[in-house]
Amino acid sequence: MPSTAAADTLKAIKLLEGRWKLIILFHLFDGKVQRYSDLERLIPDISQKMLAQQLRRLEFDGIVHRTVYPEVPPKVEYRLTEWGQALCPALDALLSWADQKDSFEEPA
Amino acid sequence: MPSTAAADTLKAIKLLEGRWKLIILFHLFDGKVQRYSDLERLIPDISQKMLAQQLRRLEFDGIVHRTVYPEVPPKVEYRLTEWGQALCPALDALLSWADQKDSFEEPA
DNA sequence: TAAGTAACTTACTTTTTTGTGCGTTCTTGA
């Protein structure tokens, strides 16, 4: 284990931190393609500002791909990059960790 | 995949979010036991307040175990719970995801 | 001419998280 493992894991988690990113990602898994307005509908509590901002960040980080169709009114589609799809196993591992909680009960 | 998968993964990530938690955890992996003052030394930039606060939160969440020795001056030791140790594979999965990044280069 | 549409910006406010510095406790050794 190189000494950067901790730092790199930190970075990985930072890419996913925040109130909205995972929620957005879950709507894009399995190759789903969504328009901005689809995501707005699927995530009723998010503000337009946060949706746009987090999508841009996910795009910048290489997790989400953005396609603009030059139409009026505008049309923009979002999908995961391949690397974004590759997040699945890691999130599954986290989920199964969370699920295991009750099977470990600490001795007092 | 039950429909709570997204919500549960969210919760799991929230347990690890923030500037300090993973840093603290990395110093406790592999059964390492550390005193409060050890962690202070190992994490030079953290303030006492944040160290105490995050340790309490990790304890509350069942990830870290806290042992107080009734001595003067005080002695308090921290170690991972079994469930806390069980985080390793999930963090490894995240790390390997991060490492894979360059092997996926998106077609423009 | 005017309203409608999708996908955002921008300016501003509120909330949450993090940081700073000092105080507290109790006993021991100089």
Add this chain to the structure above:
DNA sequence: TCAAGAACGCACAAAAAAGTAAGTTACTTA
């Protein structure tokens, strides 16, 4: 008598994240 040591707690300040509401663009259709 008094400073030292370990592990905090507390009040307050700064910074970061999130939320609110209104404005923008550039065509299309009524």
